[in-house]
Amino acid sequence: MALDVLSDLNEVRNIGIMAHIDAGKTTCTERILFYTGKNYKIGETHEGASTMDFMAQEKERGITIQSAATTCFWNRQTHDTDKKFQINIIDTPGHVDFTAEVERSLRVLDGAIAVFDGKEGVEPQSETVWRQADKYGVPRICFINKMDKLGADFYYSVDTIKQKLGATPLVLQLPIGAEDTFTGMVDLIRMKAYVWKDVTTDLGAHYETVDIPDELKERAEEYHATLMDQVAEANDEFTEKYLEAGELTEEELRQGIRELTISRRAYPVLCGSAFKDKGIQPLLDAVVDYLPSPEDVPAIAGFKPGDESVEIDRKPTTDDPFAALVFKISTHPFYGKLVFVRVYSGSIQPGDSVLDSTKGKKERVGKIFQMHADKENPVDAAEAGNIYTLVGLKNVSTGDTLCDDKAPISLESMTFPDPVIEVA
Numbered sequence: 007m008a009l010d011v012l013s014d015l016n017e018v019r020n021i022g023i024m025a026h027i028d029a030g031k032t033t034c035t036e037r038i039l040f041y042t043g044k045n046y047k048i049g050e051t052h053e054g055a056s057t058m059d060f061m062a063q064e065k066e067r068g069i070t071i072q073s074a075a076t077t078c079f080w081n082r083q084t085h086d087t088d089k090k091f092q093i094n095i096i097d098t099p100g101h102v103d104f105t106a107e108v109e110r111s112l113r114v115l116d117g118a119i120a121v122f123d124g125k126e127g128v129e130p131q132s133e134t135v136w137r138q139a140d141k142y143g144v145p146r147i148c149f150i151n152k153m154d155k156l157g158a159d160f161y162y163s164v165d166t167i168k169q170k171l172g173a174t175p176l177v178l179q180l181p182i183g184a185e186d187t188f189t190g191m192v193d194l195i196r197m198k199a200y201v202w203k204d205v206t207t208d209l210g211a212h213y214e215t216v217d218i219p220d221e222l223k224e225r226a227e228e229y230h231a232t233l234m235d236q237v238a239e240a241n242d243e244f245t246e247k248y249l250e251a252g253e254l255t256e257e258e259l260r261q262g263i264r265e266l267t268i269s270r271r272a273y274p275v276l277c278g279s280a281f282k283d284k285g286i287q288p289l290l291d292a293v294v295d296y297l298p299s300p301e302d303v304p305a306i307a308g309f310k311p312g313d314e315s316v317e318i319d320r321k322p323t324t325d326d327p328f329a330a331l332v333f334k335i336s337t338h339p340f341y342g343k344l345v346f347v348r349v350y351s352g353s354i355q356p357g358d359s360v361l362d363s364t365k366g367k368k369e370r371v372g373k374i375f376q377m378h379a380d381k382e383n384p385v386d387a388a389e390a391g392n393i394y395t396l397v398g399l400k401n402v403s404t405g406d407t408l409c410d411d412k413a414p415i416s417l418e419s420m421t422f423p424d425p426v427i428e429v430a
């Protein structure tokens with residue numbers, strides 16, 4: 007039986023996790039899959055094993071998730087709601103060079119988590135990936151990881167975001183303690199503190215909400231005021247409200263942070279320790295709260311196959327003709343060639359024919375999957391805005407456009423634009 011896929015695009019996030027080597031990308035990804043696996047057990051109607059079991063098995067064998075794209079689900083809980091979001095994590099290769107592979111993986115995602123080492127802050131390699139993400143207009147959330155590490159310094163790390171990346175940080179949390187006394191964080195939106203009670207039980211870390219510790223009160227007030235000032239600038243309505251009322255509500259703050267993040271005028275900054283299982287749930291909340299859904303990003307611009315002077319736009323809706331970009335191909339022991347696509351518009355079902363406009367050839371789609379931590383789950387359709395794995399396509403290559411043969415489009419130029427090398 008096919009698993010349901012969320013059809014409301016507002017509840018979908020296509021994200022990447024980018025980092026300097028060793029900053030903790032793998033550990034963060036594993037913790038994210040742990041929490042999202044707990045929330046959404048695959049196997050209730052299908053196969054048998056949950057993502058969690060898969061993770062445990064893989065860990066025993068010392069293998070990490072190797073899929074080009076993994077779909078997971080996160081329940082965003084607030085005091086009055088509990089809403090399910092689908093998060094597609096697209097693997098962004100950690101190469102420092104501007105290869106087509108890196109460029110393509112950045113093109114198909116709508117937002118990213120940039121992971122930094124809490125002692126080192128922004129490192130040369132993180133600068134390079136940051137510039138690549140700039141080039142593709144990818145909104146980002148910064149996660150200052152390894153706050154438990156000897157020498158970890160949150161404020162230094164935030165400063166490097168300003169100094170080395172020239173980016174405006176939106177500090178949303180302050181750490182409580184550092185190194186082995188890193189015990190929690192202040193939430194600068196709610197002006198409350200989270201303290202971890204039990205770390206890494208089989209349900210993950212537990213925390214309780216407490217008042218801000220006395221020694222951090224003044225600093226928290228100062229940072230809260232700065233955040234309020236920054237958000238007030240997000241749009242005229244907020245500026246007026248802020249001037250009139252002297253403050254913005256929690257709801258307005260979140261809305262303003264989202265607006266600033268999506269327009270890349272500023273970058274939310276959170277902290278934690280993936281290794282010690284601290285700060286991952288608030289990070290997932292931030293992903294769904296602040297990073298864009300496929301509907302929040304501009305329509306994809308393509309062109310007429312063979313004639314790049316004729317531009318064609320496609321909106322993320324099933325009403326537009328089908329168009330998808332192949333961003334990765336891998337091999338499965340049973341299904342053979344797995345073709346990873348981002349669908350930009352329209353929809354297809356298993357058995358449909360599509361035109362590979364790059365090759366000028368028609369092909370038939372067999373099964374359509376979404377991958378849950380390397381486990382393939384069949385779905386009934388591949389629809390605009392989402393990431394899928396197609397089986398049955400024989401001659402397709404990475405970078406090809408798949409589309410409706412009655413409305414052909416090319417999504418990728420035959421020549422990549424020259425890399426923009428920016429000197430910081």
Ligand code: GDP
Nearest residue numbers: 027028029030031032033152155279280281282
């Ligand atoms: P990647 O290269 O970015 O994928 O980094 P990994 O996730 O493989 O982590 C690199 C090293 O840092 C490993 O030895 C991890 O155990 C360690 N590490 C990851 N997260 C943390 C953390 O929060 N605190 C500390 N102290 N070490 C961490």
